[in-house]
Amino acid sequence: MIDIRMLRDEPDRVRASQRARGEDETLVDLVLTADARHRTALSDFERLRAEQKAFGKRVAKASGEDKQVLLDQVKETAAHVKELERMASDAASERDGALRRIGNVVIDGVPAGGEDDYVVLEEHGAPRDFAAEGFEPRDHLELGTLLGAIDMGRGAKVSGSRFYYLVGVGARLEFALMRMALERAYEAGFQQLAVPTLVTPETMAGAGFLDAHADEVYRLEADDLYLTGTSEVALAGFHAGEILDLSEGPKRYTALSTCYRREAGSHGKDTRGVIRVHQFQKVEMFAYVRVEDAPAEHARMLQLEREMLDAMEVPYRIIDTAAGDLGGPAARKYDCEAWVPTQGRHRELTSTSNCTTFQARRLGTRERDPLGSGTRAVATLNGTLATTRWVVALLENHQQADGSVLVPQALRPYVGEDVLRPVAAV
């Protein structure tokens, strides 16, 4: 949720942001008119309520006939107060309804437009020339099958399409990535949390995942709980409703969790292998910082992602995601995309978002205002440090003609192997 005071003071800024996102800018006026109505109604209610309270005191002191007279007088007021209160709260929910539909105000410099309007900021490494090396690259599933590392058939047997088993070196490779990511996060000052992956509707909505992506989310009807698509949800909820002390610096957390996604809108897309699946593992970074420190923290997260990807020794690029592709809570988002040889294109491996105060405002995460009295919303940021999908980039980019795969140096201590070799079927 954006700051209503900012919307009142600078409505044009919000309109411009909505325009950049390709979203409805008339919501701004909807909020403004409902807000005006709310404030008028609230004043009316408060005035009469004060009157009613004062009257109540006289009633308490009176007795006998006097009391009866006063009671008759104030009865009407009571009904009127209730009416005014209802009007005020109706206007407030109308205002909040519109306000909640407005995405975070995009940071200056973010490219306008949709999915394809991203700007490439950096490119690292060069794709291998398999033709020059004299062999046709196998895709990650073919390699995973040869290595006995990925078993889609049994995944489908047990759970349906888009489920899989990682077997032997496959499972070890994934786990190695997670361990390495957690260790690096720890060294960078992130406290590790083991988090819930089932959360309440309030938490899910607070983190911003029930708006545009509601149909992407698994819901447990019987218990009214949601399965999280990222540990970001639980990490964002961790300090919900709390007043934090950030005077000693940011609060940084990291978590490994299983992530669940319905992939409802992507039938027929990425159906091979583990590129797009219903369940995967992910190590996430999350930080609560002062709003002034958010851009620096964002850069820091991106740097940690860069270092992880460098260690994977795969070609990748970094993009500045366009406004329309940010999602509601983010004000800026950088994706790191690795080169996937058999697809001839880059695929997202990490994503780091600066949500400024948007998420925190919904979740009620605040700090003592260092500038004045009272409290103010903190900023939240998140970023990926490893996911199951990284296996795709590792297998394809490090494959050899005989179907074996070289493990990048940095990962070897965690995998316990230098080379993954084809095995007989299990």
Place this chain on the structure above:
RNA sequence: GGAGGCGUCGCCUAGUCUGGUCUAUGGCGCCCGCCUGCUAAGCGGGUUUGGGGCUACAACCCCAUCGAGGGUUCAAAUCCCUCCGCCUCCGCCA
């Protein structure tokens, strides 16, 4: 799953039976000031959060806030209902 108890402004706590004198008591902690060789003690004051009015986003005034949401009433921390969380005991269980 069953039975019972509890949830008050950072922490502890009074108030709930018997609705109005609650503008929520007291202690601890914390902040400001006084006093004082220093420190401690002592003394005085302040200390939930959100919103609105007015404004310098100050002071001040008002409304809401006693786990959450409804209800009864002229009036609710207090009475009623629903939900959530914690604790104790029993049962069941990978």
